[in-house]
Amino acid sequence: MVGVKVVAAAVIAAATPVSAQDYPNKVVRLVVPYLSGGSTDIIARILSARMSASFGQQVIVDNRGGGGSIPGTDAVVRAAPDGYTLLLANIALGANPSLFRKLPYDAERDLAPVAIVAIMPTLLVSHPSLPVRDVKELIALAKARPGALYYGSAGNGSVNHLTMEVFRWMAGIDVVHVPYKGGAPAFTEVIGGQLSLMFPTLVMSSYHVKAGRLIPLGISSAKRASILPDIPTIAETGLPGFDVNEWQILAVPSRTPAPIIERVQAELVKALQNPEAKERILWLGAEPVGSTPKEAAAFLKNETARWARVAKEARIPLVE
Secondary structure, three states, X not given: OHHHHHHHHHHHHXXXXXXXXXXXXXXXXXXXXXXXXXXXHHHHHHHHHHHHHHHOOOEEEXXXXXXXXXXXXXXXXXXXXXXXXXXXXXXXXXXXXXXEOOOOOOHHHHEEEEEEEEXXXXXXXEOOOOOOOOHHHHHHHHHHOOOOOEEEEOOOOOHHHHHHHHXXXXXXXXXXXXXOOOHHHHHHXXXXXXXXXXXXXXXXXXXXXXXXXXXXXXXOOOOOOOOXXXXXXXXXXXXXXXXXXXEEEEEEEOOOOXXXXXXXXXXXXXXXXXXXXXXXXHHOOOEEOOOOHHHHHHHHHHHHHHHHHHHHHHOOOOEO
C-alpha cells in the first residue's frame, strides 16, 4: 500500500510540470463578481482580449454579479486549481471579511494572488437638485439633515460603499446606504435624482459631469486625476488626509501550481504593457500596475488589515 501511494505521488508530481507546459489548451474563464458595465468588468474585457491573443486560447469574461461579490468569488475558490478559472477581484476582497459576519471562504487561505492589475480613484458626485457645490457645503447640509441624504453603490463591500463610509466617518455625518447589484443601476438612480450621492468611477461619471447632469465634489485619491485635472481632491477641499482608491487583483484558487501562476502573471503583465490596452486603462482614470504574485499577496494582506481597522473605527454595520 505504501508503494502504491509513493507511485501515485510521483505520478502527480511528474504530471504537474507537463500540464503547466501545455497550459492553456482550452478556454480560460475570467470571473468578474459583478454585473457588466462597471470598472472591473471593463478592465476584465480589456485584459481578456489581449490575453486571448497571447495565450492562443480564448479568455472569456464570466460575470457573476450580486451578493457583494461573494458568490462570484466563491465560484472561483471552488473551481479546479488548474489555471482555467481566474478571478478579477477588487477592493471588496479585502473589505468583505470585516463587513460580513460569515463568508464561505477565507481569501488569504483559498486564493493565490497573481498580480495587482490596476489602481484608480473615484469621484464624489451629487445630483444638481442637491443645494451643494463642494465638499464643505455637502458636509454642512448632511449635518443639518441627518439621515435625509441617500447614496447608491454596487453593493456591500463595493468601492462606492466603502469610500462613502470612510467619508461619512471622517466628516461625522449620517447618510443612508442604498445597495444595488451593480454600479450601473445605482449610477442611473443618481442621474435620475432618486439618489443624492455616489462615488462612481471617473469614466462612468466624467461625461455626465461635463453635460451638467451631475455635480463633481471631489476626487477620492490623495492626488488629482489626470483625466479630470480641474476637479480638486476631497482632501484639498474639506477632509485632509482622505485617500481611498479602487483596485483590482487577479487571483486563482490557492492550490494552482506555481508554474501556471507564473505563466498567467507573465501574460497579464504583457497585456498591461500593450500600448492599446494601457491607453484604454488610463482612459478609465486607472493606473496599470502588473506586480509580482508576492507583491499582490502582501498588498491584499495590508488592505484586509486596513479595512478591518476602518470598519471598526467607522462602525460600519455587519451584514448578516
